Amino acid sequence: MYQHLRIALEHAQERLQYRQEQSNIRRRRRKTIEICSTTVAQDPVTTYDNPKEKGSNDHLEMIQQLSTDPEETSDIDADFDLISLEEDTIELPSGLNSYCEVPFDDQDEPLVLDDLFPPNNNQNSSYLHSHTTIKTHDFCGQLIEIFRDANISNIHCSRFLRVINGVLPQPHNSPTTLKALYNSMQGVPTRSGVNYKLVVYGLTGDCPAIKLATKHVNHQGYWCCWFCYIQGIHIDNKRQYYFQNELVLRSTTEYAHYSEKAERTNKNIFGHLGVSPLATVFNIPLPRCLIIDYMHVSLLRHTRTVIQYLYQKYLKPKQRNELDELFRHQPFPHFCNRKMRPVKEFSATELRNMLLYGLLPLIRSFLPVDLAAHLSLYVTAMRLLHGPRKLGDDTEIVANELMNAYYKDHQLFYTNIQHFVLHLHCHLADQYYLHGSLSNLGVFGQESLLGHFAKSRHGTPMTSRRQVVPRHVFTPTQRTPPPSHYLLVFEDTNSYQIAARSSIKQITGDVVSIMIRNKLVKAKAVCHGSLEDCNAEYVRLTRVSQNETDEHDDVDSENDKLTIDDWPMNDVNVYSKPASSNCLSSTVSSSPILTSIQSPRQISDKGDQNVQIDKAENIRMNSKNSNILEDIDNRVDELSEKFVSTSSKIDQQMQRLSTKIDRFASTVNINKHAIESYIDKSGEHFPSEYMFGEINLLDVMATDYGDYARQILQIIYTSDELKNSILPPGKPHLARPPLAKDRFKKFLEAVRYKYKLDSINFGLFYRGLLRRKLTDFLIEERRREPLKQTRQSLKQSQAQRTSQSNFDETFG
Ligand SMILES: [Zn+2]
Structure with missing residues (x-):
């Protein structure tokens, strides 16, 4: 075969x-x-x-x-x-x-x-x-x-x-x-005693790779075909390879002869630049061992070029979007693993699916008939060459005829894209005959292998998207139970937080992802275990970090001091010079006096921290201008100022808060429990009727005593009285008169009877709870009226307008 x-x-x-x-x-x-x-x-x-x-x-x-x-x-x-x-x-x-x-x-x-x-x-x-x-x-x-x-x-x-x-x-x-x-x-037997013989069948790759391996001119040069003598024409700064009826193929001996000649003369002879270094390796002679990689030639080059050409030259922008949508939503068998994508997002596999299955049916309605028919020649030829021998021995012959027809008329529809890759399609029939169908060739597998190598070598740059983190399943047989809590360090803010395991989104090694205010934040888990463990570690770490910051402060102050010390050196300041140099170089000072002061202390306290303090003291003792003391005083002053200001602010806030709480408590008490203490317990007989005019005031329904009081007032007094009066007893200096006293007494009685309140404590009830409600009610009454009026006036004006328009419609 x-x-x-x-x-x-x-x-x-x-x-x-x-x-x-x-x-x-x-x-x-x-x-x-x-x-x-x-x-x-x-x-x-x-x-x-x-x-x-x-x-x-x-x-x-x-x-x-x-x-x-x-x-x-x-x-x-x-x-x-x-x-x-x-x-x-x-x-x-x-x-x-x-x-x-x-x-x-x-x-x-x-x-x-x-x-x-x-x-x-x-x-x-x-x-x-x-x-x-x-x-x-x-x-x-x-x-x-x-x-x-x-x-x-x-x-x-x-x-x-x-x-x-x-x-x-x-x-x-x-x-x-x-x-x-x-x-x-080869005479040396291998360990297994078997001699292996390698047979190198062929060479495949993209055009530049084959060019290098065969020492041929590149795919844009003259005579660049490895299989035949096609020269190519130079048009518009590009080589174009138009259709030729009869192709003159390179024979193996010619190939060997010309390549050898090119090697010897160091000249380009029909595209040969020299003898391929692999010529001795191949068991099948050049150029028959060359295999066209249809993934590069057909899919990634020609198909893509043609589709892009169609997009640019034949389709309007709106049609492009429509076609893209068609591709995107085209259902596709799940075992293909890939869906079709819009033209912008192609890769080789999608191009294959598109070329073989999707392109022709979907693009048909957008193209003129002759163009679509021409394109179908290519698609059909490729489908024949891609699969098994559907037409028996004639498969590649039919495919070649289709391809030739396509190639011949290519200039009619496409200008300036008659590239070398298009010419190579003429040789695909030979390839099919020699090596089998295109689906068996192609470097899809090798490319993914190479990709795997590249990825393993450099590490994937897209860990967040591609990395698959296996799910941790905790079983009862597991020796160590998973930690319940984690102590996290947020390195951005250098702050600590203890988080329960359930609140953590993802744990990969030390790095923990946690949601804080709808933002995924990454933190480092320093410690894990029970809550107590984390707490203890947290306390320890904060203590350490505090010490560290103290030390840092010391170092900072030392540095400050040094920079300060440097400039008065110009003054004749004898003592500051050795002191500063000491501090710069090391703790061992050259001055004998200083060492005598320092040494006993250093022996007594051996902690690094103390050494640091010694240093600071050392500097302080030796600095004549006592800049540091001033500096410290300033800082303390600043601190105390800040403290005072913040404390006053806090006081204010606390006061506000307490008043708010008081108010809140009072309202709650009034509504729920306050009235209970005023209810009569002496067993006084309350009447079941208390008439005002024809209304039994005790029959008025209300949600609570406040509501009841309001309703009664509305019954007893007219709205004008409620608007213009205040609660009795009125005062002579106030502008508004009090409500009529006799009726007010009746009102009070009604409230007392209704809620069966004690007559002795009623005064307290009135003053503590009821009066406030009543004043509020009166104020509301005053406000309510103008609002009502404006609303009514608005309604009236609207009604007038509509009636006017109706009138106009009926009689106009
Ligand atoms: Zn050729």
Whole structure:
């Protein structure tokens, strides 16, 4: 199905056959030399009897038998192999030159050199040459080790090998090429006893990567296609690659030839800049081993360019938004893991889903018919190439026809975007034939692998969004119960807080997230455990921090002092100089007097804090101008002022608060409990009727005595009286007259009867509770009337207006 795999297999079979032929030739020659060797080496001939007997066996058995050869005959064997090497290179069917400077000759050379150091052959344990005791195998091992440690390029390694080969006496066993050198080490069995052979099938990547790997011109140059000879045209500062009916493909030999020529002449020959350093590595020759990465070429480049072009040139802004909305809300199977996104937010996977599934149906209504039809050619071709062989053997042929039709008419709809990537689509059919469908290729997996590497190396920059914190599940079998409380430090404000576990949103290591006033704040958990533990730790920490701040203050004052001390130094102040220098350098002072004062104290108190205090005192003692004392006095004054001002403020606030509380308490008492103490307990008989005119005042319903009193007043007095009067007894200097006294007495009686109040304490009740309510009521009555009037006047005016309009409508 995939031709190149078949080619590779055939290639390998050919190699095997060739190797068998080689070994047969060698065996035949060995037989002839054996006759000579018996005369030269004078060794027992018995060892050579076996190969003679089993001459008709295959070469593998032959090699096993050869491995039993004694070392004594190795000289001759080595001599022979060199001879065979020279002869075999001439016999090569490809007819290429045998000199090893041309790298692509290496492809054929190892076929022979493999035989020089066949795997599992004792030949490698032969001496390097006849004048040394070092074994070829050891030499090769050392050489490879040196090459690897030196970290030098293959070219330099080859040069070293050439130099070594040049100085060694002839004949010798040293390998002449790098590949032979590495092959010589393949005879070493691995720990598992299995020899692995790597087959490099191909190379894929984005265009710049392939350009570098193949030493080709970049994707904007002339002759930049790796597969064919398309030159490209320079238009508008860009290379454009228009459709060509017949593509002239580069053959493998042409490719090798031109790249070699370019390497030699250091010129650009049909886009070749040199021989690819990977040419020797590939088991399939260039350019057939190159695989177009459809993720980069089709999805990220061409599809994106085309969609953006359509957006800019064919769609109006409103249509763009509509299309974006369509993409955003397009339902999509959940197993695709991705939804479609609007055009602005594309990545490769979304582009694939869009190209293969969503683009054509959704964009159809926005585009002219011919443009949509043209676009459908591309989409259909890509769908054919992406999936399995839907049309059997014709799949890639049909896809190629569609693609060619699309490419041919591309200029009609799109100008200036006939890029190299569009040209590469012509070769996708070949790729499909050689390597299989596009869904199997592409570097999606490799990209994510690389992304994983990059992420692991640098650490993800988006921890908040991507980091998955596993949920902690606490079970009864767990040894340590989770802490109930945490002591948190807010580093911004340097403040402490104890928080219960339930109020903490998230705990990752030491960092704790907690919600404070609807804001997620991060804090550091210093201590966790029970509430008592946290409290104790909190007390300890605050004490420590206080000490620290004290020390800091000391240091600050010291620094202040030093800066202050520096400027009067210009005055002839003999004592301040050594003092200040002492403080700057260390606690050990050069002045003998000072040390004598200091030393006993330092011995008595050993705490650092005390040393600090000593320092401060030391400075104070030595400062002649006593700036510090003044400074401290000033600060204390400031402090006391502040304290006084704040305390007075606090006093005021407390007073206000107490009055408020008093008021609040009084209102509460009046409503609920106050009246109980005035209720009659002597068993006085209260009448059930108390008439005013025709109204029984005791039948008036009310919520409480205040409400009742108001209603009664409204019954007894007219509204004018209530408005213009005050409570009896009136005073002559007041402008308003009191309410009529006889009716007021009746009112009081009604209240007393209604609530069955004690006649003796009624005066107290009236003065303490009722009178305030009544005065309030009267004041309200005065205010209420003008409000009512204004409201009424408004209503009236509105009514008048509506009636006027009605009148106009009916009669106008
Ligand atoms: Zn091409």
